[in-house]
Amino acid sequence: MADKQFKTGEKAPESGNYKVDQLESGNKADDNTEISLNEGDQFPPSPSEGKAAYWVKSS
Numbered sequence: 256m257a258d259k260q261f262k263t264g265e266k267a268p269e270s271g272n273y274k275v276d277q278l279e280s281g282n283k284a285d286d287n288t289e290i291s292l293n294e295g296d297q298f299p300p301s302p303s304e305g306k307a308a309y310w311v312k313s314s
Contacts, residue, residue, distance in 0.1 A: 279307035
């Protein structure tokens with residue numbers, strides 16, 4: 256089962272570490288950066304690309 260994705264601009268459903276899964280354009284992001292968000296924080300653009308991205312919770 257695939258991890259639930261969260262789009263740039265959405266709010267984090269729970270606190271934790273998240274990483275970019277892919278860019279909104281569908282391209283794979285060359286970004287291994289993990290970010291820490293608190294519940295309710297907004298997902299940012301990809302740190303390396305500066306574009307809208309889909310995020311997944313890190314294990």
